[in-house]
Amino acid sequence: MSDAPLDGGEALLAACRDLGADYIFSSAGSEWAPVWEALARRAEADPGSGGPRYLDLTHETIAVAMATGYAMETGRVQVVLLHAGAGLLQGANAVHGALLTGVPMVVCSGESAGYGDGAGRDPGSQWYRNLSVVGGPQALAAPFTKWACAANDVSVLYGMVRRAGELAAQPPAGPVYVNTPVEVLLDEWRPAAAGPVPRAAGVVAADEDVAAAARLLAAAQRPVLAVESAGRDPAAFAALVELAELLAIPVVEPQSAVCTNFPRSHPLHQGSDLVALAADADLVVLLGCRSPWYPPSAKPGSATVLVIDEVPHRPYMAYQVLTADHYVSGAAAPTLRAIAARVRDLDAGAVEERRARLASAHAAADGARREAEQRALGATAGAVDPVAVAAALRDLLPADAVLVDETITHSRTIARHLMADQPGRYRYVQGGLGQGLGVALGVKLALGAERMTALTVGDGSWLYNPVLPGLMAAAQYGLPLLVVVFSNGAYRSMQMNHLRAYPEGAAVRTGNFLGVDLSAQPDAAAVATAAGAAGFTVASTGQLAPALEKAMTAVRGGQSAVVNVQLTR
Numbered sequence: 001m002s003d004a005p006l007d008g009g010e011a012l013l014a015a016c017r018d019l020g021a022d023y024i025f026s027s028a029g030s031e032w033a034p035v036w037e038a039l040a041r042r043a044e045a046d047p048g049s050g051g052p053r054y055l056d057l058t059h060e061t062i063a064v065a066m067a068t069g070y071a072m073e074t075g076r077v078q079v080v081l082l083h084a085g086a087g088l089l090q091g092a093n094a095v096h097g098a099l100l101t102g103v104p105m106v107v108c109s110g111e112s113a114g115y116g117d118g119a120g121r122d123p124g125s126q127w128y129r130n131l132s133v134v135g136g137p138q139a140l141a142a143p144f145t146k147w148a149c150a151a152n153d154v155s156v157l158y159g160m161v162r163r164a165g166e167l168a169a170q171p172p173a174g175p176v177y178v179n180t181p182v183e184v185l186l187d188e189w190r191p192a193a194a195g196p197v198p199r200a201a202g203v204v205a206a207d208e209d210v211a212a213a214a215r216l217l218a219a220a221q222r223p224v225l226a227v228e229s230a231g232r233d234p235a236a237f238a239a240l241v242e243l244a245e246l247l248a249i250p251v252v253e254p255q256s257a258v259c260t261n262f263p264r265s266h267p268l269h270q271g272s273d274l275v276a277l278a279a280d281a282d283l284v285v286l287l288g289c290r291s292p293w294y295p296p297s298a299k300p301g302s303a304t305v306l307v308i309d310e311v312p313h314r315p316y317m318a319y320q321v322l323t324a325d326h327y328v329s330g331a332a333a334p335t336l337r338a339i340a341a342r343v344r345d346l347d348a349g350a351v352e353e354r355r356a357r358l359a360s361a362h363a364a365a366d367g368a369r370r371e372a373e374q375r376a377l378g379a380t381a382g383a384v385d386p387v388a389v390a391a392a393l394r395d396l397l398p399a400d401a402v403l404v405d406e407t408i409t410h411s412r413t414i415a416r417h418l419m420a421d422q423p424g425r426y427r428y429v430q431g432g433l434g435q436g437l438g439v440a441l442g443v444k445l446a447l448g449a450e451r452m453t454a455l456t457v458g459d460g461s462w463l464y465n466p467v468l469p470g471l472m473a474a475a476q477y478g479l480p481l482l483v484v485v486f487s488n489g490a491y492r493s494m495q496m497n498h499l500r501a502y503p504e505g506a507a508v509r510t511g512n513f514l515g516v517d518l519s520a521q522p523d524a525a526a527v528a529t530a531a532g533a534a535g536f537t538v539a540s541t542g543q544l545a546p547a548l549e550k551a552m553t554a555v556r557g558g559q560s561a562v563v564n565v566q567l568t569r
C-alpha cells in the first residue's frame with residue numbers, strides 16, 4: 001500500500017466496516033471516486049482483506065431496494081451510496097419503502113461545497129452546472145428518513161456515518177441519510193481511535209405493563225389478536241404461537257399484514273377479517289400493527305384495545321389512530337414471553353371451549369380454500385385463475401423458499417393460498433411500486449445460492465421495476481430469481497378506485513376508463529429472454545405447473561426466470 005495520506009473515501013469505508021455492513025449497495029456517481037480508490041488500494045494491498053463487499057448496481061431503486069431486502073433478512077445495517085440529489089431522488093421511492101419496512105440503512109450521496117473555486121482537487125464542473133440542490137440533498141431526504149444531515153468537514157465524516165448507522169439500527173429501525181460533499185471525500189483524513197460499535201439496545205416492556213396485559217388476557221371472554229409485522233422476527237413468531245396456544249386466542253393477519261406472522265395452517269389462524277372478529281370481541285390485541293382497520297377511527301365493536309409494539313406510535317405516519325386503552329412498549333419476542341409467563345387464573349373450561357370452536361372455524365375456512373383451489377386448478381379453457389397460481393406456487397416452491405410479493409389486487413389471494421407456515425416465507429413489498437425486483441435480489445443475496453427466492457408481481461408493478469438493471473445484477477452477482485408476473489393486462493386497482501368514487505359516472509357509461517389499460521405492454525417473457533433470463537408465457541391452467549417447473553430448473557442452474565401468467569382477473 002502506498003503511504004499517500006488517507007482521505008475521506010477511506011473514512012467512509014472505515015465507518016462502513018466498523019458498522020459491520022456486509023455490503024455497500026451502490027449506484028455510481030462522480031463523488032465516489034475516493035471510495036473506489038480506497039477499495040482499489042485495499043484490494044491491491046491485500047485482496048483477501050475483510051470489510052464490506054462493494055456492489056456496482058446500475059439503478060438507484062435496485063441499490064436501495066436490495067439493501068432493504070438484505071437488511072430485512074439479516075437485521076444488520078447496510079450502506080447505500082447514491083449520486084448527489086439526482087440519485088437520491090431516483091432512489092427516494094425505495095428509501096421511503098425502507099422506512100415503512102423498518103430496516104436499518106445508511107444512505108449517502110454528495111454535493112459540492114466549493115464548485116471548483118475551492119482549494120484542493122477539482123470536483124468537476126457537473127457539480128456547478130447540474131447537481132446543486134438548494135438547502136442541500138439532506139433537505140430532500142428529511143421527510144422519508146429517520147434523520148438526515150450533512151458531513152461538512154472530513155474530521156466528522158467517520159463519526160457521523162458511524163453514528164448514522166447506530167441511529168438507523170435503534171428502534172424503530174429505518175434509513176438515515178448523510179450528505180457527503182465531494183470536497184470532504186477528497187480531503188485528507190486523520191483517523192482517531194474509535195472503539196467497536198455496540199449492538200442496538202432493545203426496548204424492554206415495563207413490568208407493570210406486562211402484568212396488566214396478562215390480567216386483561218386472562219380475563220377476556222372473546223379476545224382476538226391482530227398482527228401485521230411482528231413475525232418478521234422468528235423468535236417473536238414462536239413466542240406468539242406459544243401465547244396464542246396458551247390462551248386459545250384467535251390470530252388474524254389483516255390486509256395490512258406484511259409478512260408471515262403466524263402459521264396459516266394453525267387451527268388458531270382465523271384469516272384476515274379483523275373487523276368481523278373484532279365486532280363482538282371484548283379484547284382486541286394489536287401486536288405490531290400500524291393500521292389494522294380503515295378508516296382509522298372505525299374501530300370495530302366496543303372491545304378494550306391492548307397495543308403491544310416495540311414503538312407503538314409509528315413516527316413516520318402522519319396520522320394513526322389505534323384507539324388504544326393500554327400500551328405495552330417492548331420488543332415483541334421477550335414481551336410476549338413475559339406476558340405468557342404472567343398469565344394466571346385462566347378459565348380452563350372457557351379456553352378449551354374457545355379452542356374447539358376456533359378449530360372448527362379454521363377447518364371450515366380451509367375447506368372453502370381447498371374448494372376454491374379445485375375449481376381454479378380444474379379450469380380447462382382460457383386464461384388462468386390467480387388462485388391457481390398461488391396454489392401452484394405453494395405446492396411447487398421448496399419448503400424453505402421465500403416469496404416476495406409486489407402484487408396489488410392479487411396479494412390477498414397469494415397470502416391466503418400460499419399457506420405460509422414458517423417465519424420469512426412471505427414478505428410484502430412496502431411503499432411505492434417498482435421495488436420488488438430489488439427487494440427480492442437483496443433477500444436472495446442474504447439467503448444464499450441454495451434458497452429459492454421468488455417474486456410475484458402485478459404486470460403494472462413490473463413495468464415500474466428497473467427490469468434491465470435488476471436482471472443484470474441477478475446475472476452479475478449470481479442471484480437468480482423466479483419472477484411470476486400476474487398479468488391481467490391492466491392496472492385493475494386503478495379501475496376499482498375509479499368505480500368506488502364514480503359507480504355511475506361517465507367512464508362506466510361509456511367504458512372510457514383512463515389509467516387502467518396495459519394492453520400495449522411488451523411481452524414480459526420476451527423482454528426477460530432478451531436480457532439473458534429464461535422467459536415463459538402461461539396462457540392456460542394446464543401450462544402453469546410445467547412452466548413453473550422449467551423456470552425453477554433454470555433458477556437452480558443459475559439463470560433467472562420470468563413466468564408471465566395471463567390471468568382471468
Ligand SMILES: Cc1ncc(C[n+]2csc(CCOP(=O)(O)OP(=O)(O)O)c2C)c(N)n1
Binds near residue numbers: 409434459
Ligand atoms: C411508484 C408508484 N406509482 C404509482 C402508484 C399507484 N398505483 C397503485 S396500484 C397501481 C396499479 C398496479 O397495477 P398492477 O401491478 O398490474 O396490479 P393490479 O391493479 O392489476 O392488480 C398503481 C399505478 C404506486 N403505488 N406507486
Ligand SMILES: [Mg+2]
Binds near residue numbers: 486488489491
Ligand atoms: Mg395488473
